[in-house]
Structures are given as C-alpha cells and as structure tokens.
Amino acid sequence: MLSSQIKSNEIIFGSCNKDLLEEIIFYGMGLGADFVEIFIENTDNSSVLAEEDFITSVSPSFGRGAGIRIFKDKKDGFVSTNDLTKNGLMRSVSQAIEMLDITDNKKIEVFKGLDKHRDYSLSKKKWINEVPSIHEISEKLLVSTKSLKKNNKIITRKGSYSRSLQEVIIASSDGTYVSDIRLHQTVGLNVIASDAQYRSSGSRRFGSSGMPHEFRLWDHEKAANDVFESSMNMLYADYVDAGQMPVVLANKFGGVIFHEACGHLLETTQIERGTTPFENKLNEKIAHESVTAIDEGISEGSFGSLSVDDEGMEPEKSVLIKDGILKKFISDRAGELRTGHKRTGSGRRQNYSFAAASRMRNTYIAKGEHSKEDLINSISDGLYCKSMGGGSVGATGQFNFAVEEGYLIKNGKLTNPVKGATLIGEAKEVMPKISMCGNDLELAPGFCGSISGSVNVTVGQPHIKVDSITVGGR
C-alpha cells in the first residue's frame, strides 16, 4: 500500500491531516451540530531568568492538545483534550454534542469538505532553528543585568526572557483549513533601588512576534539605562497629592489605559454580556474629535500581530473610533453569531484549553499633530505619567491604573517626581476629555488576560492630554 493511502489515526504535525479532520467534522455535523471547529496546537516554549550575575532558572516546556467547539443555535459546547488520536477527538465531539443536548437534525449536507489548505507556516518552519539558543540568551541576559549595576543603590537586578513557539491547525465546518506557526519573544529588565528608608523600582519589557533574530538586535544597554534612570528618579520621590487634575500620558505603554478602559468595552463579548456603555453607540460620538483609535493584527513584528486568528480568519485593520465617532466593534465567530457584528479576525485564545473570544491585537490611538512639549506647556498644574503600571476595569466600566513613574507639571514645565499615583475614571467620561494627541505614536508589548486566557497584545499611543481625571494618592 502506498503511504499516501494510509489514513492516520492521529493528528501529526507537519503532515496532511485533511482526511482525519474531515472525518471528525462530518461526525459532529452528523450528530446535529450547526457548526464544528477544531483547534489543535503543538507548543515548544522556554524561559530564562538572570538574577544579579547568575542564571537562576531555565524552564523549557512543550505540549499539545485540541479544543473542539460545537455551535447549536447561539450556544456552544467546548471540550479540550490532550488526546489527539481519532478516538480521542471523536470522544470530545460526542461530549460537546451531549453537553448541548443535541439529539436530531443531521446536517451532514451542510459540510462540503475542507477547502484548499492555507498553510501560513511554510516560511516559518525554519524559525525553531533560528531563535537564539539558551546559551546565547543566558549570555546576553547576564550582560544586561550587569549593565544595571550602575551604583550601590541598586539592590536587585533581574533580566528575563521567554519564547513561545506555537504550531496550530484550524479546521471548521465552513471549510476553513489552516496551518500556522507563531513565534513570540519577550525580554524584560527589573531593578529595585534602595537608600535608607527610600525604595523604588523600575521595569521595562520588550517583545516581538515572528522575528526570530529580534532578541539579538535588542539594545540592552539602552534598556538598562532607561530602567536605571527611572528607578533613580523615583527613589526619593514624594507621594502625590490626590485630586482632580489634567494629566499627560506618555506614549508607548501609556496606551494601556485605552486598551483597558475603552478597548475591552469594544469587544463583542461585552455586548453579549450587556456590560458595555457603547453597545448602541455605533456612529455616535463617544470620544473627543481628536481621537482616532485602531485595532489591527498586521503590523510586522508587533507583539499582537497574526497571520491568521485562532478561528482561521486573516486579521483586518479595524478603525474602532474615527475622529471621536464609534465605527466598529472587535468581533469573533461567537460575537458575530450573537451580536451581528462582522468578524474582524480577532478570535483569540491563550491555548487549546480555551474557546476563542473577541480580543484585541495591536490597539492604539492614532497620532495627532502636537509635540509632547505642546501638551505639557498647556497645563499649569497637573501630572505627567511617564510610565504606567498595571490596572483594571470593573464590571461597570470604572478603571484604575498605577503610575509607575510620574512628575508634577507646574506652569507648563516638568518638575518633581512623585510616586503612589493612581488614575481613576470611567471610559465614557474620560474619552471626551482626551483633547490633544501628540505626533509621536509608539507601540509597546504586553499580555492581556481575559475570558479566553492570556494573549500577546500591543498597546500604544502618542503622548495624549486628558483635561481632567481623578488622581489617587495620599
């Protein structure tokens, strides 16, 4: 018998799995599903930690699994498993069918077989051999942590690297049949500075997708200088006085506020739950006319970029807000089914054990026409947020964000560093108060945790001015 005639009883990465996938989908449709989707992954990850002048942790991991999703009307059943055999996958389909209580309506005729294989992985198979070795990573991390040792006030120095390589196969009953390989690398530096009773910390993270050589090109000296300066500037800082005031948010990671406070409210999962104030505001003004906001998955090398989303759709560039007017929501398959908003190539998940959901990719406020100095000069008494920490958004839209590195603005000039500031507000109220956008748009990588797990994203913005916001302090 020719090898091509042997039907595999197990998913094999790097081989044609079309027959087996079709058999699984036919099986699900035959049991009465409206729609069957199979997501299979094979991962190869590693992380390295350098502390002071030593490598203290090297953690490789690998694994594989499948997530099978069955839709019936507007509800869905999702089963995940590590068993990639034909029997294992069929068992998962049966379990999903049983959960949804489907007993009739055979829909085999709806499934016409899988389309031509769209293989996005062809040029990416070499990546695993091109990424830096553990040895190479370790050497560079140690050089980086050494660069942080600039005076005796630095008491803790850390450098961390992680790499994830994810090979995926996506097939569904609308004919989708896709393969891809995704590579993400991230590297971060952290310090703690101390002098008598004073303490401060500084951190920066860098990341890329689909660029195996990016870590080699990373300017660790510049990064170390930046982190060191930040920690020194904040070491003797006073606590900020609380109150309402105008603020200027720096570019790059300053965009985390738009991501958390507004971006999440534009995901169709929020419409499904009835938790977004923007649900019925399409083509209405929701922000200051100076604000145009974009979510896309196509910027080359950006941390949130994808060749194809986790539902097999190529990502589009979605203009969410144009000159203050709401234009689009971020949608996935379930979002389109349940809310009517067309898919945007934004169906994403952490791994096979999560069902995909509408998630942001590279999300940013577009650049404006002002310089950073224009924004600061326009404020007589306010706060400049140079570096943002994390934050959160409550179920009713209130957000809060820690300011990692802040400076008072007095009479249009930056003055003393201040610590302990938290920005508090609601997207609906703050978006109309973004009155000026700078001309210095930059992006920064991050991880976003939500309904479908932790996914790689990019946040970004130019410097922006918010006319008034509550600043929490002491």
Added chain:
Amino acid sequence: MNSKEITIQISEAADSLNLKKWDYGASFSNDYSVQVDKGEAKQLKASQKQILTIRVWNESNLVGITTTSDISESGIKKALNQANIASDFGNKNERTEFSPLAKDPIEVNDSKKRNPVGIKKLLTLLREAEVKLLESHDSIKSVPYNGLSESFYERVYANSDGAFRSYTKSQATLYLYARAEEKNKKPRSSGSVKLGYGVEDIDIESCIKDASNKTISHLNYSSIKTDKYLICFSPESFLTIINAFSSMFNARSILDGVSLSNKNSIGENLSTKALNIYDDGLHEKNISSSPFDGEGTPTKRLCLINKGRLENFIHSESTARIFKTIPTGHAGLGSKVSVSPDWIVVEKSEENSDLKTSLDHSTYEGEFVYIEELNAIHAGVRASQGSFSLPFDGWLYKNGKKISIESATVAGDIKYLLKNIVNIESNQEVTTSGISPHIWVHELSITGDK
C-alpha cells in the same frame, strides 16, 4: 497510565538515559463548567488536562526542569532529555535537593471527594440561580458574569529516592455577579463566590442572597471627599491585603531582595500585640487544601505573627537549608522553586487589652469607611516598597447612615496599617482565601471624586 505507572515509566526512562536523580510533580484533571445568559445555556465546557513537571540532577548535582502535557512514552523521554540539557544551566549558587520531609507520613482524606453531577445538572442549577437572582430585585437587569463548575483532580509527587505521594480531590465553584440599573444612575455591579467539595455542598441560596444584597446595597451611591478616614476592613479585604504583602513572611522573597523583611527579622514587632496570623493549609474550611507541597513536604499549620511579632517564615527546601531550618510545606515545583502561603487565618491574640472594642461594624455610630472588597491588587500593590493604592467597593458610615462610595481608592503603607490596628472584632468569618474577623485601622487616605 495511572500515577504509579507514570512513576515506573519515568524511572525506566531515566535509567535508560543514565539519569540517577530525578523527581516529578503531576496533575491530572477533568473539569466541567457552564455559563448562562437570561435562561439560556451560553457556553458549556469540559476539559481533560494533564501536566507533568520533571526535574533531573546532573553529575554536578545541578538541576534542570521541563514541563509537558505529553505523558506518552516518547513525551516522558523527551521531557527527561530536555531537563537534562537544562541542567547545564542549573543554579550553581543555590543548590536544590529533595525535601528531607518528602517521605514523612501525611494524612490523605479522600472522604470529602464527591462524584460528578454532570453538565445537565450544572446547567439546571445555574439557570435556576440566575432566575432567582434576577427576580430578587427590580433593579437587577442581568447577571453578566456567572458560572458553575466542578473539577476532579489528582496531584502526585514522586522522586528517585522512593518518595511517592498522591491525593485526589473534587471541588465545585459557583459565582454570580449581578448588574443593577436605575434611571439616571450609573449601573452598579457586585457578586458572590461560593466553593464546595461538590455541587451539593454549595449553598446556592446564600450565594444568590449575597450577590443580590451586595448589588442592591450599592444602588444609592455618592462620591466621597478625599481625606483620611477611620477604616474597617471586611474579613475578605483584610485577607486580600495580607496575601498581597505575604512577601514579608516569604523566605524566597527575602533571598530575592523583594521583601520588606530580612533574614534577621524574626522577632520584630510588625503589628499591634493583639494580632495573630497563621498559615493553615490543612484547615477544615479550606476546600482547596493539599496534604503536601510541590516538593512533597507535608502541609502544616505555621504561626507567622504571634502577638504582633514576626514568628516564622514560609520555606521551600532550599530556602530552609539556607536559613538553617526545615521546609514548611509552601513550595512549588520549578526550576527556581517558588514559595507561597496556603490559607491565612487571622485572629485576636490574648494581649488585646489595648483594643477599642466599641468599634464594631454593626453597631458603631461614628464616621468610618467600610472596605468590603479591594480591587486591582496586581496594579496597586508595591510589595517590595510596602505601599498600596487600591480601588475598593465599600460604604461611608456617617450620622447613622450607610452610603455606597461611588469610586475611590485607599492608599497607605502596610507597616503603618499593621501597627495602627485599633480593633480586631471577635467573630471570625470564613472566606474563599482564609479566615479573619473585621479589622479596624486608624486613618488611611481615601481618594474620591470630591
């Protein structure tokens, strides 16, 4: 393969690769969960998951590690090989060994393990709970965040020295977060979470009642003036803040330079003398209790603060060796072993005569801020610096009235907070993360919209 067979498989594979010293931790789970939306099933989930973490020691006694979900014969061999390669980069400055307590007797109690009720039963119960919550008050319009799940799992630890431990457990979780809306007011949301060994152990009615009462109690809200206030922490919020600053008790954090404590801090006065804090992972109310940690060390009750003084640190095998003590059962299993608390128990000590016992959250008539729940812990806590600035849900009690606070943060310093505890109420309450009474603190900064 069952856990005994996996141990044999690893042992044989290690022999074939000439790896003499190894250990592993594994977890095997089956989880089922449902979500509903206005009476309809929204998403039904089932997952079968296996995770295996293998450590090997090379000839220089350096440790390497690998984690995998592939427990096939080839997967186990690959994991051992990768761990062996990683051991070339093992930490020469801090050796890791087997826990000296990894073979000590442990008590494994499987009697509270429940059987699955199945997806259909979960769905029926959650649908009923959603309906009851929606009917509990006209202003409750939806239950946007809800879920009922049951989980069945086995945890295993074994090593090449003959240690072998395993236990099986079941756990069920119900959460209901309601959203209330009234005309010309902002929507308000609050909820409740209940845990049990199985679905039949969860008090669903009480979860509905708590979620409804909490949400409705926040409907009439007002801004709060930015100022310093007398604070009463709910048991849940006090446990949140203690867990956020648990690096004070954590030997790993001390060695890493990210703790407010140092090696010589044992015996220091951290708080008012009236405060005792224990870590008690085996407490009968701890649904998630584990009889051993990631290194196989038995879990035990440990006093962290005794009459205000720092009494003990929590340890892994390697931190215990460095501190010249024994492991305490708080280790994970990793290339660099993490250390974390299990289940915090807060209580009033015998030396409580200085407490202002008139401060009782149910009877006190003076002005104070009641902090029900702290949010955004990951963003607002600087554990290495001791400071926090956190949004919260709570009320301002003033002139005999209770008004929900619209949007505010509480800021301060953990050392100040612990030393300025002015009352520890007598009644302890069980929460999902531990046990604590209400705790009163003299003056913390509150930032509001006024």
